Amino acid sequence: MTVSEHVAEDRLVAWVAGALRREEGEVIERHVTGCERCRVEAESWRAVAVAMRASAAARPAPGPELMAQVLRRIDAEPARPRNGDALRRAWSILVGQRPLVQRELWAASALVMVLGVVVVVSSKVAATGVLGLLAPLVAALGVSMIYGPEVDPALEVTLATPTSARAVMLARLTLVTAYDLALALVASSVLAAVGAAPTLGGLVGSWLGPMLLLSTLSLLLSVWSRPAVGIAVALGLWSVRVLADVHGMFAFVNANVVDAVWSTSAATLLAAAVCLALAAAVTGTRERLA
Amino acid sequence: MAAENHFLLARLIVREHGLPGRAREASDRSLVRLIALGDRAALEELYARHASALLEYVVALVGDRALAEELVQDTLVAAWRAAGRFEGKAAVRTWLFGIARCQARDRTRGRRLVVTATDDALLTVADDRLGPEALSMARAGAEVLAAKVARLTPFQREVLVLAFVEGWQMAEIAALLDVPIGTVKSRLNSARRALRALLVSEDEDCQR
Numbered sequence: 490m491t492v493s494e495h496v497a498e499d500r501l502v503a504w505v506a507g508a509l510r511r512e513e514g515e516v517i518e519r520h521v522t523g524c525e526r527c528r529v530e531a532e533s534w535r536a537v538a539v540a541m542r543a544s545a546a547a548r549p550a551p552g553p554e555l556m557a558q559v560l561r562r563i564d565a566e567p568a569r570p571r572n573g574d575a576l577r578r579a580w581s582i583l584v585g586q587r588p589l590v591q592r593e594l595w596a597a598s599a600l601v602m603v604l605g606v607v608v609v610v611s612s613k614v615a616a617t618g619v620l621g622l623l624a625p626l627v628a629a630l631g632v633s634m635i636y637g638p639e640v641d642p643a644l645e646v647t648l649a650t651p652t653s654a655r656a657v658m659l660a661r662l663t664l665v666t667a668y669d670l671a672l673a674l675v676a677s678s679v680l681a682a683v684g685a686a687p688t689l690g691g692l693v694g695s696w697l698g699p700m701l702l703l704s705t706l707s708l709l710l711s712v713w714s715r716p717a718v719g720i721a722v723a724l725g726l727w728s729v730r731v732l733a734d735v736h737g738m739f740a741f742v743n744a745n746v747v748d749a750v751w752s753t754s755a756a757t758l759l760a761a762a763v764c765l766a767l768a769a770a771v772t773g774t775r776e777r778l779a
Numbered sequence: 780m781a782a783e784n785h786f787l788l789a790r791l792i793v794r795e796h797g798l799p800g801r802a803r804e805a806s807d808r809s810l811v812r813l814i815a816l817g818d819r820a821a822l823e824e825l826y827a828r829h830a831s832a833l834l835e836y837v838v839a840l841v842g843d844r845a846l847a848e849e850l851v852q853d854t855l856v857a858a859w860r861a862a863g864r865f866e867g868k869a870a871v872r873t874w875l876f877g878i879a880r881c882q883a884r885d886r887t888r889g890r891r892l893v894v895t896a897t898d899d900a901l902l903t904v905a906d907d908r909l910g911p912e913a914l915s916m917a918r919a920g921a922e923v924l925a926a927k928v929a930r931l932t933p934f935q936r937e938v939l940v941l942a943f944v945e946g947w948q949m950a951e952i953a954a955l956l957d958v959p960i961g962t963v964k965s966r967l968n969s970a971r972r973a974l975r976a977l978l979v980s981e982d983e984d985c986q987r
Contacts, residue, residue: 541940
């Protein structure tokens with residue numbers, strides 16, 4: 490047996506201390522059984538370990554009175570502003586969730602919106618048509634990707650933290666929706682500025698209601714079932730809307746009814762709010778069942 | 780919100796048992812985030828997880844149980860204040876032990892940490908013969924061994940407690956002490972030599 494095969498000192502110490510994984514420990518054990526030098530060395534360390542543990546065992550563990558004293562000292566401190574400050578707490582959850590939203594989502598959403606603007610500017614297609622089509626779809630696909638074990642490998646750990654699953658879901662929804670709203674607003678402003686749309690208000694109206702309704706509906710289906718279902722239904726509903734505009738494509742679908750559903754009106758906003766409430770309720774139920 | 784926190788915290792505590800190292804660290808980090816938000820239950824859980832190890836470590840540093848308990852208290856109060864600034868560069872327990880180390884250093888600044896009988900002569904006892912000492916060490920009673928450990932220097936006890944009582948690997952010890960791994964190795968070896976020397980000297984005392 491050559492010297493280079495001897496167990497490294499840090500490994501040997503860790504093995505004696507019982508700090509190694511079983512497989513690695515077994516490898517060392519096999520070597521030590523057959524190697525006189527390493528066996529003597531291990532025995533020497535083991536004697537040290539015995540002495541250290543014996544002296545540790547001679548002392549009782551700290552009792553609850555130690556913690557009680559700590560809590561008394563903490564209570565005696567002036568109250569911290571962050572203590573129970575709901576806004577700060579919400580902000581910290583929001584910031585904490587940002588890295589957990591799939592990174593591709595941000596770039597992909599922006600890219601689609603930029604392409605939309607380029608298409609409108611270069612081809613003189615009606616801005617309301619293109620943005621009204623793209624903005625709701627981008628938002629709906631985005632929000633259906635924010636929550637669930639399929640799209641978030643870290644969800645298991647997230648759920649082990651005392652922040653409620655509902656708060657996590659709503660924080661991510663807020664992030665993604667705010668981002669998509671901002672994207673669509675920037676795109677609309679750019680188009681209104683270059684004269685591609687008569688008014689900014691009219692342009693925003695063409696996508697705002699549909700965006701909120703389609704994304705909350707897609708979120709509801711995604712948390713209730715699976716993200717794939719949320720995405721599929723959003724795509725399906727949106728295809729019907731697009732094709733209904735193409736005259737005669739769906740004789741059985743009344744284009745006027747479809748347009749009324751996908752508009753910015755009190756009814757669509759109310760429906761979006763209902764979907765959001767249901768999605769929050771479903772997430773809360775799942776959390777208790779987990 | 781408080782009731783909800785407690786419910787989830789309870790689940791966190793239940794789930795924590797048997798978690799692999801990385802998941803355990805993740806759940807430690809969640810506790811520190813909660814402490815930063817002012818959650819007392821999270822601090823109590825952090826205490827439940829680390830207090831025994833922490834106390835053992837601080838006793839090793841200062842050699843006095845009553846002082847060590849006071850320092851553990853100081854450490855938890857300091858952790859409560861500093862949780863918001865925890866950056867996650869080190870593991871939570873390394874951070875916690877680091878706070879304890881600073882507290883111990885501040886408190887004992889200007890005086891010798893512990894009365895220690897280990898002098899240079901003992902440290903230089905030849906240690907080529909490994910067998911007999913190791914055997915007699917293993918045979919010695921727990922109280923005798925504890926008395927010997929108490930006579931080591933704080934630096935020696937510190938590395939020995941971390942390695943053999945807490946089960947830390949050398950890399951983590953090096954991170955806590957902010958020294959290279961080679962220094963941890965040499966301190967461990969010097970501590971082993973000193974412990975062995977103490978044992979030999981006592982055996983000679985008995986023979987006289």
